[in-house]
Amino acid sequence: MNLDDAQHGAPQAPEALDAVAGHLLALLHGDRPTASAEPLASWRSSAAFTELEVTLTELGRSRRRRVQAEFSAFGETKSAAAWAEDPRFQVTAQVLVQRVATGMRVTDALTLPATKLRKPEERAALQMQFIELLRTGDVEVPEARDRLGIPRSTLAAWMRNNPAFDAAVARAGGQGAARAQEAVLARIRMGSTLTGAAQRSGINLRRINSWRRGDPAFERSLRTALARKRGGREPV
Known part of the structure; x- marks a missing residue:
């Protein structure tokens, strides 16, 4: 059950809704959430819920800092x-x-001299831009960070201090990589060489070689696509 289902009136067990609501309230108040991952898993499939978690975590951290x-x-x-x-x-x-x-x-x-610091809501908005950029598959973390002008130390602090953001970055990176890999494979299946597929997809060859080394499933799919393009036998 995701957030869209809940918004359209699909039934939810009261205890599951209580767990999710308690989780969000804990984030808002700056407390450590106690809800298990199980009732949150399906909700986290919604980008809107991810954005809500990230935003409430930032607001909660701000509130806690003011109190203490x-x-x-x-x-x-x-x-x-x-x-x-x-x-x-x-x-x-x-x-x-x-x-x-x-x-x-x-x-x-x-x-130390004062520097400009973002408000919690501005920081959360920038974090969501970063997540959405990763999800496109066009760039990986370093390129996304540089494109948005986020210092390396700032991104590291966000990921260390905001578990919801850290988890969302990992999910978005995986989704983006899968989308980019499929774009490369689709080009090869249509007749492109590996180099041509990389150029037409806007994917750096170094990134593709990194996938080949670290993702056996992608390597198998790539070898199959190249073999079919050449009219040869598929790898066993």
Whole structure:
């Protein structure tokens, strides 16, 4: 049962709905979700549910940081707002909270020059753009990251701190690779050489060779398609 089924009135067991609702509420409040993977599996087949998980995780993390925003440095412990009012430092409370949340030491978070940080909803929107770009199959993680201007360290922090985003990236990468592989195979079946299929599909040959080494199923399909194109025997 996916999100579209639920929206069209398909029946759901109350306990399953409670588990999913509790999971989403936990994300929103910044708590650790307790729902098992089983009731969530079918819902996660929906891109809308994935987007909701990613967005609520970011909002929850922001809420948790605001609630727990008290820090110790230079022999003092006080709230982020109080640190922001300290004339020794030129940093806002929000920047301090977000920096510490990414793993930066409090002393560094207070003293390093301020940089522009995205709001949770802006960060979630960029994360969804990244996921959708991977899902197309046109690019892999490094190219998608560079195309959207996401620093390597920022992407690593997102994946480390947001399990829903991390899982969505893995799924999107798999879906994109499958789509790109099929595009290459389809070109070969229509008569293209491997090089020609790569060029017409916009897929780098290095990427195809990586699939051949790491994906036995793709390698078998490719060998079969090439053999049929040449009129030879299919590999056993």
